[in-house]
Amino acid sequence: MKAFSLRRIIFGIFALAFVSACLIGRTNAQGLFTQAEIVLYGSNAVETNVTLGNWGGGVCQASTKNTLGAAQSIQVTPRGLYQGGRLDFATPVDLTKWFNDPEAYLQFVTRFHDVQETSGTASAWGLVAPTPATATVSRTGKIVKRIQVVLFFDGGESTEYQVDVNAFSPSPDAWVNVSFPFVALKGKLNLPAYNLKRIVITGDGTEPFYIGEIRVIRDNTPIEANAGDEKEVGRNYPVVFSGTATGGASALKYSWDFDNSNGIQEEAVGETVTHRFTRAGNFTVTLTVTDVFGLKKPAIATTRVLVNE
Secondary structure: HHHHHHHHHHHHHHHHHHHHHHHHHHHHHHOOOOOOOOOEEEEOHHHEEEEEEOOOOOOEEOOOOOOOOOOOOEEEEEEEEEEEEEEEEEEEEEHHHOOOOOOOOEEEEEOOOOEEEEOOOHHHHHOOOOOOOOOEEEOOOOOOOOOEEEEEEOOOOOOEEEEHHOOOOOOOOOOOEEEHHHHHHHHHHOOOEEEEEEEEEEEEOOEEEEEEEEEEEEEEOOOOOOOOOOEEEOOOOEEEEEHHHHHHHOOOOEEEOOOHHHOOOOOOEOEEEEEEEEEEEEEEEEEEEEOOOOOOEEEEEEEEEEEEE
């Protein structure tokens, strides 16, 4: 009887370890739970050091909606790029080490709308949630397409940067890792020490967005790109090209050239674009994916298109 109980205990331990490994692998695949060097706000942060407040005509408050591993998230309702929310740190956070690290990023794990589970067919950001049900999007205002972050330091100095939300791919459950490399922020302000006192975050819309976690991460993942399958189409037929790319924490830009015989040019921009070929022939289509902040080597991918009369 004792031996049987011992076997059950050992089996339970191995089963728990296996399930934990699967969960860790899944979250890493989604890119949301990359190992954080520091958590400034979220599940592992000492949030007694953080006070939320409004910035201009915007509203910033704790919310129990759209949480990520914690009881609360931050809900920011902006009124344009210069009105949103702020986080004040009672004790400044020393980020000097990370400002001097070319692979370090300040990352906001963000959701830009309310997502609810349903049996319908809609999906958030065009992606299917990893459950039998899919996600429906609740919109209440002008969509935020661009985020601005302003950092204030204990000496009163500040630095800011903006980035397009669409430069980052969402996870299947609609969280987006909006990341700012510290070297880009440092380029606007050179200090002997970077003791963070306040973060201001705003958006160019009016729809509320949610921040589940604010953290410091390190990333040196190279950019990889795929231009899609080869195609055969008719002349003047609208052809849709959908590129895919990975690049870790990088903000990515997709640039397309539809005929390499006259040199590689930027003829369209976006993950998915449409083009009409006005003459018959064989064409090489080139996708170039670049890091918006210029820190990583661009990735180039090609595909072929046969155009018939």
